[in-house]
Amino acid sequence: MAAFEERPVGFFTDTSICIGCKACEVACKEWNQLEGNEPKLLLDSFDNTGQLDAENWRHVQFIEHLPESSNGNGFVPTPTPIAGGQAWLMMSDVCKHCQNASCLEVCPTNAIVRTEFDTVLIQQDVCNGCRDCISACPYGVIGFNEKTGTAHKCTLCYDRLQNGMQPACAKACPTESIKFGYLDDLQKAADQRLAALQTAGYKKAELYGRDAKVYGGLNAFFLLMDKPEVYKLPNEQNAVLPSRNNLPGYAGAVVTAIAGLVAGVLAFRSNRMNERS
């Protein structure tokens, strides 16, 4: 099969039609030969995966909550028409392949690169396992594999893309909640889907990462049925890059260094003056 064109590709995950079947998790593990972690009883709805990490590059979140009551500002009290108003939201989470990627920004070895498909990839033969990328990723996507001693995350099935195949998770998704394609095509589809949902009365539906407001845009973006933070995604105000602290951090250290020098000079020089007098 021919490889995809060297154009930005990505995922559009429509959470409004996710049924929580976890086929994406299974397909991802199977294709990428991920062993998975020991099964755990998390007592968290139907979730027994827990979080994205080195062994889980897809994670279906199950969010059970009662929505807030109507506040008279167009707020829809029943975002999903099930269980008498109780919302049961599901979302297949994954690496967002951010345009301004925090992991790529801090990686000291240049192991994390942007591919010809505009995705973010950790080169396993370059990564030395310093874990700075884990510290930086705002989505908790990257995990450390003790066996390989390196950081791992979704590759957006880079090997499949090179061979003209769509990522395993998108292929396995039975409801097409996970859509794969060229980014501009996905964005158009997302705009249409959002408009349809809002026309149907789902006023809280929103696109997350569709535009540049979150990390310059996400190649894996989402249609959400509630606020981003409900899905453990930082909202626009909190979607900030690690480098925001470079300047204040170093400036604070420089000011402290100068104050320290002054404090030291005062301590050592005052006594020299005393000795002279």
Add this chain to the structure above:
Amino acid sequence: MPPPAQHFAASPGWEWWILGYFFFGGLSGGSYAIGTLLRLVGTAADQRASRVAFIASFLALLPCPILLILDLGQPLRFLNMLFDMSDGGLAFKPESPMSIGAWALLFYGLFSFVSFLGAIADSGWHAADPIARLLRGTVGIVWSVIGTGLGFFIAGYTGVLLAVSNQPVWSDGWPLGGMFLASSLTGAVALLLLLAHTRRGVDAGTAARLVVADRNFAILETVLIAVFLVTVAIAGTIGKVLGVWLLLWLVVAAGLAAPFVLSRVEAARRWPPVMAPVLGLLGLLALRAVVIFSAQT
């Protein structure tokens, strides 16, 4: 009051090796700066303590690269911090404190080693006399000043490295770099005072000056800790920093209060003279431990 910061990042699992590096790196950078200060503005009697500071600086630096390499998942790839294995060029990213830190550690190691050789030559190891002669003039002053800049960097960049993340506490507290640097100075003076109390030969006047410096640095560190706590309180993550970590904060507070208490409280004057320096060093360790571990639990 702004809404609390949202944090969904995973923990990087930086633990004991990194704590050890932050401790010894801080001691080394702080000691180098104290050595330079004593050399440039101290009396003739202070020069012995200056040499001890340069020697301590290098000895404290020795475990640092070992600890950092041991912390890597792939220790044999430590050179990837300096060389880009993708294209064979240098790996240097100004926006990554870890990248700058790797280079700074390399250059600081050179400055610390040469100053160490000069110090031991002046202390009687004559094989290094040529280096000691070189370091006695203007070249030596320039060398010490540049080395101090690098030492300050090693003492403080670790805090900036933590802040340049998306972790709770760390990324909420931009003053971490300054706070670590100030505590490095306090810890380095504590180390020198400990050596002064346990070894002969350090001038009594020098020891008195070091105590004054210790108090000055403790005030600076206290201010920085206060600023740090305010920043994490504003971000809504102060509960993580305090909480179960109060015991470590008590150690930090004891280390900062010791130089003041010893000179003003009658009962404290009966304490062993090494008490204040030991508390100061424990405070240096406790401060870094509370910052490293509180964010990751």
